Amino acid sequence: MQALSGETFLKKLEDAREAVWAKMTAERKSYGAEKPLTADLVVRRLQFGVVMERKAAEVTAPWVAHVPDFDIQQPLSEYVTNELKHASILRERIKELKGDPDALWKSPLPELKELWDFHAGLGSFCELLASVQYGHEEFFPRTSKSFIERVQFLDPKTASIYRDTLLADEEGHEWLAPEALKRYAVDGETQRRCVEALERGCELFARAIQSFNRANPA
């Protein structure tokens, strides 16, 4: 692939991501992703969150030492801390709701394991940033919005955790992936691998969401 300008490259990544989102949105209702919540479903949803937050931190942490510039390295390490903090907040909430915080962590659905094994195996932090932080993590505010709306009346405390902590922190690190990608993914080959990683990562994410919803009790 010929090297693209930073803006054109980001647009290409964005288009690939939004294509997966459009497909996901069209399918979400068919596998019950928008159905009314019960107390059990809220706990399961939080358990899913624990895996997503903790894994995002785990796959990113090894790359912190490889970032050449301090102004990216330091916020990336903060990102790792933040995601672990989110996992910890979700675990506490599950305990308050008398659930097992690590139920899905200990025995993840095969599709969820495949998603995070894929991220763990990526060969550069540009590919990782494209696939996780600029990829399916961009879906998080959107799926959370739907979750907050549905959980608000049933469990206002959980709704507030998502709205006031998780989503608020998310906004704080959204600038990081595009900035790092523009700075470090400058040759055609790296850019090509980033697009490939994002496409695969988002696809595996969509599959994991589907499998999670299908595994939920009706």
Ligand SMILES: [Fe+2]
């Ligand atoms: Fe998070």
Ligand SMILES: [Fe+2]
């Ligand atoms: Fe995040």
